[in-house]
Structures are given as structure tokens and as C-alpha cells.
Amino acid sequence: MKNKKSRGIKNRDNLGWIFIAPFLVVFLTFSIYPVLRTLYLSFTDYTGFNQPTWTGLENYARVFKDKLFWEAFGNTLKIWGVNIVLQLGIAFLLTIVFSDIKYRMCGLSVFRALFYLPNLIAATSVAFLFKTLLDWKFGSVNQLLTGMGVVDAPIDWLGTPALLRTVVGVIGAWMWFGNSFIMLMAGVQGINGDYFEAAAIDGAGRWKIFGSITLPLLRPILLYVAITSLIGGLQIFDIPYLISLGQAKMTRSVNTAVMHLYNMAFKNRQIGYAGSLAFILFFIIAICSVIVYRLMYAKEVD
Amino acid sequence: MKIKKLLAMTLAGVMTLSLAACGNGKTDSGSNTADTNKADTPAASSTTVSDAPADGEISDRDKAVNGESLVIWTLADDLKQFAQRYTDQTGVDIQVEVIAPADYPTKLTSALGAKSKEVDVIVGEPQMLLNFFEAGFFSDLSALDADAKEQIVDYVYEAGKDENGVLRALSYQVTPGAIIYRRDLAKEIFGTDDPDKMSAKFKDFDTILKTAEEVKDAGYRIFSDSGNLRWYANAGSAWVEDGVLQVSDAKLGYMDAAVKLYEDELVAFAPEWSAAWYASMAGELPLNAGWSDLAEVSGEDMTQVFSYSLPSWGALIVRDNAKDNKGKFGICSGPCSYFGGGTFIGVSEYSEHKDTAADFVRFCTLNQDTAQWWLETSNGDVVSNKAVLEANKDFENESFGNQKTYEFYTKEAQNIDYSIVTKYDDTIGQFWGSSIEAIQKGDMTREEAIEDFYMQVEMTFPEITVNR
Numbered sequence: 001m002k003n004k005k006s007r008g009i010k011n012r013d014n015l016g017w018i019f020i021a022p023f024l025v026v027f028l029t030f031s032i033y034p035v036l037r038t039l040y041l042s043f044t045d046y047t048g049f050n051q052p053t054w055t056g057l058e059n060y061a062r063v064f065k066d067k068l069f070w071e072a073f074g075n076t077l078k079i080w081g082v083n084i085v086l087q088l089g090i091a092f093l094l095t096i097v098f099s100d101i102k103y104r105m106c107g108l109s110v111f112r113a114l115f116y117l118p119n120l121i122a123a124t125s126v127a128f129l130f131k132t133l134l135d136w137k138f139g140s141v142n143q144l145l146t147g148m149g150v151v152d153a154p155i156d157w158l159g160t161p162a163l164l165r166t167v168v169g170v171i172g173a174w175m176w177f178g179n180s181f182i183m184l185m186a187g188v189q190g191i192n193g194d195y196f197e198a199a200a201i202d203g204a205g206r207w208k209i210f211g212s213i214t215l216p217l218l219r220p221i222l223l224y225v226a227i228t229s230l231i232g233g234l235q236i237f238d239i240p241y242l243i244s245l246g247q248a249k250m251t252r253s254v255n256t257a258v259m260h261l262y263n264m265a266f267k268n269r270q271i272g273y274a275g276s277l278a279f280i281l282f283f284i285i286a287i288c289s290v291i292v293y294r295l296m297y298a299k300e301v302d
Numbered sequence: 303m304k305i306k307k308l309l310a311m312t313l314a315g316v317m318t319l320s321l322a323a324c325g326n327g328k329t330d331s332g333s334n335t336a337d338t339n340k341a342d343t344p345a346a347s348s349t350t351v352s353d354a355p356a357d358g359e360i361s362d363r364d365k366a367v368n369g370e371s372l373v374i375w376t377l378a379d380d381l382k383q384f385a386q387r388y389t390d391q392t393g394v395d396i397q398v399e400v401i402a403p404a405d406y407p408t409k410l411t412s413a414l415g416a417k418s419k420e421v422d423v424i425v426g427e428p429q430m431l432l433n434f435f436e437a438g439f440f441s442d443l444s445a446l447d448a449d450a451k452e453q454i455v456d457y458v459y460e461a462g463k464d465e466n467g468v469l470r471a472l473s474y475q476v477t478p479g480a481i482i483y484r485r486d487l488a489k490e491i492f493g494t495d496d497p498d499k500m501s502a503k504f505k506d507f508d509t510i511l512k513t514a515e516e517v518k519d520a521g522y523r524i525f526s527d528s529g530n531l532r533w534y535a536n537a538g539s540a541w542v543e544d545g546v547l548q549v550s551d552a553k554l555g556y557m558d559a560a561v562k563l564y565e566d567e568l569v570a571f572a573p574e575w576s577a578a579w580y581a582s583m584a585g586e587l588p589l590n591a592g593w594s595d596l597a598e599v600s601g602e603d604m605t606q607v608f609s610y611s612l613p614s615w616g617a618l619i620v621r622d623n624a625k626d627n628k629g630k631f632g633i634c635s636g637p638c639s640y641f642g643g644g645t646f647i648g649v650s651e652y653s654e655h656k657d658t659a660a661d662f663v664r665f666c667t668l669n670q671d672t673a674q675w676w677l678e679t680s681n682g683d684v685v686s687n688k689a690v691l692e693a694n695k696d697f698e699n700e701s702f703g704n705q706k707t708y709e710f711y712t713k714e715a716q717n718i719d720y721s722i723v724t725k726y727d728d729t730i731g732q733f734w735g736s737s738i739e740a741i742q743k744g745d746m747t748r749e750e751a752i753e754d755f756y757m758q759v760e761m762t763f764p765e766i767t768v769n770r
Contacts, residue, residue, distance in 0.1 A: 048433075048437075049433050069761075161745075
């Protein structure tokens with residue numbers, strides 16, 4: 001008898017493969033294969049049209065010398081800096097307000113939906129909306145500011161590199177603070193209410209409670225929010241790309257790392273090089289994530 | 303229980319189907335691809351070919367006598383008319399699919415990368431051609447070489463050859479650049495509207511600046527925007543020679559002129575394709591209109607634009623938007639000869655009807671009757687056939703003050719030196735343009751901007767040597 005050890009479909013141990021086969025095939029075809037193919041191409045001079053020839057580490061060496069890439073990476077950090085401070089700042093503030101037992105804020109679910117709303121709008125619409133609002137001559141924002149006498153001359157929001165980067169960061173924060181808020185709020189609601197009550201009875205103030213109870217117990221969620229927004233922030237592409245579409249000078253000032261990659265691959269047809277940019281970016285993000293992880297858990301060990 | 307089973311079966315079915323759909327969408331390079339593609343394409347084409355004439359063609363196909371049929375993927379509607387004429391004359395049935403220029407390279411690359419036999423005749427604009435040739439999409443047209451060399455304007459013949467000198471594509475049109483100017487304003491400002499004398503006013507960048515000042519003193523603006531000169535960005539010499547970046551004095555002259563046009567406000571600041579730009583062709587426009595709606599900028603100072611710097615197809619845009627100014631325009635030469643755009647036709651390497659497809663290319667480009675017909679049908683497109691250009695050289699064009707426009711464009715087309723065209727021109731031109739903009743806006747000094755330009759070229763194309 002070859003009962004249990006038998007191969008093939010009749011063995012119940014092997015049946016599991018059939019059940020996961022649909023997912024596995026899709027996953028291997030559309031996730032694993034492209035990654036491996038990109039890795040291979042990153043060592044070649046592939047243009048999308050030619051037969052790829054092996055060039056070794058040439059592309060990777062070029063990434064480190066590519067001033068445009070590092071300029072773009074710097075832009076990414078500047079945009080992300082504005083974005084993360086605002087996004088987490090607002091989300092935190094709202095979490096404090098909504099979780100305070102003394103305020104007894106009502107309508108949490110309504111506000112949660114409202115705050116999340118910007119995230120549901122397509123990036124294209126958001127970019128177009130802000131482009132219209134911030135138009136130099138005829139945008140509502142400038143008309144409002146000049147009308148109220150806050151500024152004398154209209155501000156060229158989209159034509160001044162530093163301002164444009166800030167604007168893109170703010171748009172990102174506006175789109176994502178609701179998302180962070182929901183996660184932080186869920187974290188707070190997961191904390192046992194007895195702690196807050198006990199602290200309140202002991203006479204702890206609002207800030208004391210926040211610093212000694214909410215924050216420490218919120219750390220796992222905080223870590224998750226920090227790492228996901230780091231990954232998202234370093235890969236930012238849609239808003240800067242759309243808002244600067246067709247305007248060379250603006251493109252340069254909000255040229256992010258992923259935009260640079262995109263331009264190299266699909267505009268300059270250097271797919272091999274773009275592949276190596278993708279992998280370098282992957283390693284940078286991985287290292288940053290590890291650093292964030294270590295930093296936040298190191299505190300817990302203390 | 304039964305319901306549960308049914309549900310499970312349905313779900314499994316949906317999964318399998320979605321997998322199958324994925325399998326169809328992805329065309330692997332293999333022998334079975336032709337079938338999947340054939341299954342895909344009728345649906346695809348019926349959605350993309352949107353306008354009525356296409357449907358007409360499809361019904362015409364049923365009448366095809368000899369059963370041969372061609373599929374064309376093209377960038378503009380032009381070839382639909384060519385195809386109709388070919389069908390009328392030969393009975394070969396043709397299906398034309400017009401694809402937006404931005405999507406064309408992607409569509410062609412994925413189809414022909416998978417060796418699809420679906421399409422027979424393919425096209426490309428000059429800047430796409432070298433990549434397509436390298437990828438092996440365009441079949442060898444050497445059979446047409448001798449006739450093409452004899453009949454077609456030189457630069458078009460050269461542009462259709464790959465790096466090894468094998469002919470792979472041809473165009474039915476030429477697109478030489480020129481300055482299109484207002485004759486009435488020329489008479490008022492300079493006392494003459496003679497094209498030769500006007501050409502002298504645009505002979506180099508220094509002279510253009512002087513002309514611009516004279517035009518401004520008269521209350522008009524020489525161009526609609528400082529970017530109008532960009533067609534001349536390479537100033538008549540190649541950007542890259544033997545792998546070395548060339549920044550000649552003439553190119554620097556172009557840079558200085560573009561900056562000065564901006565700084566001294568010698569232009570009207572209405573960018574090409576803006577509402578104000580179109581409006582300027584028919585008369586007055588407000589200064590500094592930018593991209594705004596004209597209604598929004600009423601109340602600004604008004605002016606008129608003296609001239610436009612555009613390839614030959616641009617002259618038709620000016621003519622078609624001229625309204626009351628129709629007939630008041632003239633055409634003269636700019637600082638150097640160039641060409642911009644143009645549709646090149648070739649045969650797909652994987653076509654199953656190569657002979658018929660090549661015959662269609664011959665019919666569009668190397669047939670004098672077709673060329674003459676197209677020149678008349680298109681109402682002003684400049685054809686590439688030398689004999690037909692010669693035959694029309696005495697035609698006096700009413701829209702341009704009875705100027706002999708074909709004679710003019712023939713001369714300009716023959717002056718074009720295709721050897722100065724490189725595959726880098728578009729991107730390097732953009733870098734040059736953004737450096738110029740940085741100087742105009744005061745973000746960089748001239749030296750910084752030139753250094754920045756060098757850096758961008760170096761970083762984007764490591765194979766180009768930059769000598770500072």
C-alpha cells in the first residue's frame with residue numbers, strides 16, 4: 001500500500017495546493033515575476049526596445065553619481081517632512097480631543113468619515129482642484145488673501161519651488177490625516193478605559209494622562225502609522241507628477257525619487273537604469289524602516 | 303447545503319474565469335499569440351475607432367473582391383483618406399485605427415514586442431522612429447529605396463533610414479519650419495512686406511532682437527511668447543557630435559535672445575496653444591494673457607502679434623484661425639532650416655501581408671497622383687514628392703497674400719540637413735529650455751544655468767561627453 005506517502009491529487013495533504021493555486025499563480029505572475037525581472041533588467045542596458053545586454057553593476061554605480069536622483073531624493077524628503085509633521089500632528093491633536101473623557105465629544109463616526117473623505121477623491125481630481133485654487137492670477141486662495149489685505153501682490157504658489165514643495169506636502173497631509181486619525185483613534189479605543197479612569201481619580205491632568213498612559217500604550221499603532229507613512233512618503237508620485245504636468249520648471253522643483261525613476265524608464269527609455277533606481281530606493285526605504293522600528297522599540301526596552 | 307455548494311462552485315468559476323482573462327490580456331511571445339490577439343482586436347478596435355467613417359470602412363470591407371485586407375495603426379486622421387482612396391482604386395480593404403500620439407509607442411511596443419500579426423501598416427513621428435527601427439518593428443523597404451531616393455525630398459528619405467542605412471519608413475509630407483508674419487503690419491512698420499526682405503529681418507538671433515524692438519516701438523509684439531523661437535534651439539547644428547555635447551556660439555546666441563525677449567518684454571506672453579495665442583491670429587490680444595480665458599483678462603493693454611515661428615503645419619493653423627486676417631499673412635525664412643513632426647509610414651515586420659502593405663506605402667508616398675490629390679484634398683499640406691512640389695511651385699496661395707508657398711517650402715525642405723538630427727534632441731532641447739527659463743525668471747545666473755544644463759545632460763545620458 002502506498003497510502004499516505006503517495007503523490008498526486010488523491011493524497012489529501014496535497015489537496016491544499018489546489019486551493020491556493022489560483023492565488024499562487026496570480027501572485028507569482030504579477031508580483032514575484034515582475035520583481036525578479038526588474039532585478040535582472042537592473043543589471044542590463046535594456047531600453048524597452050533592444051535585447052538587454054549584461055552590464056554588471058554599472059547602473060548601480062551610476063545611481064550614486066546621479067545628481068538629479070539625489071536632488072529628487074532631497075525634494076522627496078522636503079515634501080515628506082512637511083507632510084508627516086502636519087499629518088501626524090493634526091491626527092494626534094484630533095485623537096487627543098476625541099479620546100478625552102472629559103470633553104465627551106459626540107459624533108465621532110461622522111467626523112471619522114468626514115476626515116477620511118479627502119482620501120477617497122482621486123489624486124487627479126485633487127491635483128486639479130489645488131491647481132485651480134492656487135492659480136497665480138485667478139486662484140481663489142490668492143483672491144481671498146489679496147481681498148482681505150493679507151498680502152499686497154498675489155503669491156505664485158505653483159511657480160516658486162519652495163512654496164510648491166510645501167503645497168504638495170500640505171496636500172498630502174490633507175489627504176492622509178484622516179487615515180492616520182482613524183488608526184490612532186482605534187489604538188486609543190483599544191486601551192482599557194480603567195487606566196484613564198484610575199488616572200483621573202488619582203488627579204492626573206490631561207497632559208499627564210496623555211504622556212504617561214495614551215502615548216506608551218499607543219506605541220505599536222504609532223509604529224505602524226510611522227512606517228506606513230514613511231514608505232508612502234518616500235514613494236510619493238501622483239500629486240507632484242500631476243500638479244507639475246507639462247511645466248518643465250515646476251517639474252524639477254517637485255521632482256521626487258519615483259518621478260525621476262518614471263522619467264528615466266518611460267521618457268528617456270533607460271529601463272535597466274530605472275530598475276536599479278527602484279532597487280536602491282527599496283533598500284533606502286527598508287533601512288529607514290528598520291531605523292524607525294529600532295528607535296521606537298529601543299524606548300520600550302528602557 | 304445545495305446552496306452552499308452552488309455558491310462555492312460559482313466562486314470557483316469566477317476565479318477561474320478571472321485567471322483566464324489575465325492569461326488573455328498578457329500576450330506571451332509564442333506561436334499561439336496570433337490567436338489570442340485576433341480574439342482581442344476586433345473588440346479593441348471597435349472601441350477605439352470612434353467616428354462614423356470608420357464604420358463605413360468596415361461595411362466596405364465586405365465588398366472587397368480579392369479578400370486581401372490591411373490594418374493600419376496611425377496617429378492622425380490623414381491616413382483614413384489615403385486608405386479610402388487606395389480601397390477605391392485596388393479593392394483592397396483597409397481598417398484604420400487612430401491612436402493618440404501619447405499612447406502610440408506603448409501600444410506598438412506591446413503588440414509588436416509580442417510579434418503580433420494583427421497590424422500591417424505602422425507609422426511613427428521622426429523622434430520615435432530610431433527606437434522603433436532598433437526594436438525591429440519596421441520591415442525592410444529597400445525595394446522602394448531607388449524610387450524614394452529619386453522622388454522624395456532628401457531629408458525625408460534620410461529620416462526613413464535606420465542606423466545601417468536601410469530604408470524602413472517614408473512620409474508623404476514635409477514639415478519645414480518658417481516664420482509666418484503679418485503682411486499688413488510689416489508694411490506699416492518696415493514699409494515692405496516682401497518675404498525676402500522679411501527673411502533678412504529674421505536671419506540670425508541678434509537681428510531678430512533688433513526686429514523685435516522695432517516691432518515693439520510700433521506698438522506690436524514680434525512673437526506671442528518667448529518660447530516661440532524654441533524650434534531654432536539647436537541653431538542649425540547638432541546637439542551631439544561623435545558622443546560629445548556641442549554648445550556652439552550660435553546656441554548661446556539663441557539663449558541670450560530668448561532671455562532678452564522675455565526681460566525686455568518684447569513678446570506678448572501668450573504661450574502657444576493658449577486661447578490668447580489662437581485669438582492673436584485674428585487680431586488684437588491682451589498683453590500677459592498667459593493660459594487664461596480671454597474673458598478673464600479683459601481690461602489689460604491690447605496689442606497684436608507680428609509673427610509666428612512654426613513648421614509648415616503651423617501655417618495652416620494660423621490660416622484657419624485668421625478670420626478677417628485671412629490673406630494678410632506671408633511666409634519667410636527663419637535663422638536656420640529645420641523640420642518639425644510629420645507622419646512616417648512603414649510595414650510591420652510581423653505582417654502577413656507585407657507585399658500589399660509595401661504597395662500601400664508606395665501608393666501613399668511614391669505616387670505622383672496621390673501626392674497631387676493629397677495636396678489638394680488636405681488644402682495646403684506640403685507633400686514630400688519632389689515632382690509634385692515642382693509642378694505646384696507657381697501656385698499662388700490666396701491665404702498668404704498670393705505668395706508661392708509651395709516654391710518657398712520646397713526650397714526650405716531642401717535646405718534641411720538631416721545629419722544634425724540626433725535622438726537626444728527632444729530631451730536636450732527641454733533641458734536647454736528650462737535653463738533659459740531659469741535665467742528669465744532670475745532663479746539662476748547665465749553661468750549657473752549653463753552649468754545646470756551640462757549637469758542634466760551628463761546625468762541623463764552618461765554616454766555623452768560634456769566638455770565645459
